[in-house]
Amino acid sequence: MDDVRVIGGGPTGCLAAMEAAKRNLNVTVFEEHGSIGSRLKCSGIISKKGLDTLGVDYKKSILNEFRGTRIYSPSLNEMNVIAKDIKAFAIDRKEFDTRCADEAENAGARILLKKRAVRSDVTSKLLIGADGALSQVARWFSFPEMNEFAFCYQADFQNAAIEDKSLVSVFLSNKLFPGFFGWAIPLNESEARVGLGVFRDVRNGYTRSVKHYFDLFTKKHPIVSKILKKSKSENRLSAIIPLSTRDKTASGDVLLVGDAAGQVKATTGGGVVFGGNCAKLAGSLAPRIIERKDSSDYERSWKKKFGDDLRLHKKLRGFYNSLTDGQIDSYLSLAKKTGMERFLAKNGDMDSPTAMFNPAVSAAPLHAVMFKAFSAIISKT
Secondary structure: OOOEEEEOOOHHHHHHHHHHHHOOOOEEEEOOOOOOOOOOOOOOEEEHHHHHOOOOOOHHHEEEEEOEEEEEOOOOOEEEEEOOOOOEEEEOHHHHHHHHHHHHHHHOOEEEOOOOOOHHHOOOOEEEEOOOOOOHHHHHOOOOOOOEEEEEEEEEEEOOOOOOOOEEEEEOOOOOOOOOOEEEEEOOOOEEEEEEEEEEEOOOOOOOOHHHHHHHHHHHOOOHHHHOOOOEEEEEEEEEEEOOOOOOOEEOOEEEOHHHOOOOOOOOOOOHHHHHHHHHHHHHHHHHHHHHOOOHHHHHHHHHHHHHHHHHHHHHHHHHHOOOHHHHHHHHHHHHHOOHHHHHHHHOOOOOHHHHOOOOOOOOHHHHHHHHHHHHHHOOO
């Protein structure tokens, strides 16, 4: 009998397997596809700081480096957050995922490809569900449901008109992208990854598909349509990203990690850093969980370490979703007037908003007023 079985061979599953195998446990990973990283799942932007915490050599997976972001309001007022050094990368997910799998195998884990797990495969001492937002492991063991998601759609565009490949463009509008945002990500001097997400509560019904919004964005948006005027699309994909954590992520001898647990930034939908670190925590705790037959340590540990940041991401998402486009314009203008471009360029943290809301960081006279007002607003959400 295996000590640990992991369902899902993405980064979170492989990182959990790696840590458990390092502790001399017998570990098997079940991956339904014929190869690791066979399907692009996200925009591919990950912070340098976050990647460095995962303990994986990601250098060969880098497609592009970013110093900052151009943020456009609904009226196309532009806010530039540009640092002096590299803050994030666009990564090749197939290469990165493969590297995570290599690390797991090097540690002693076994990875089974073309193996879609079924309920009868649950014969290990500990089961880790790393099988995404629509986790079958969560369904098998009746974990609480997640209801809030971002439905995303994107494509890569060849021969795009890219002005500066070191800057990502982010587009805000609750009319064009209800409850989320749009993006244009340079992959090199002539290729861009363009997409968007829309908020969906699956308990409600919606009349417009995410592709409807994507087509309007790429064909009608004043800035994006010019970037893509002479381009050709490829690698189209749709994805579902959880925007809230599950109320419970551990039960008996079963743990959930990554998207399956909702360990995702509700502001941007990014899950590799938080999910990967929670997965590493699950793997490192596996021997103790098996010995004590108690998985509650995992829930307590990841929430203690990452819960505050994920809750603040969630509050920020709720606040943004409550705004009209006119209010978004006003807040962006206020942010520029109070020096937030310079502040974020120096102190911005893609993963940890609690670090930016630290009073010692946010005490400069001009933006202190905005931070106090903003903190009061989100405390009510």
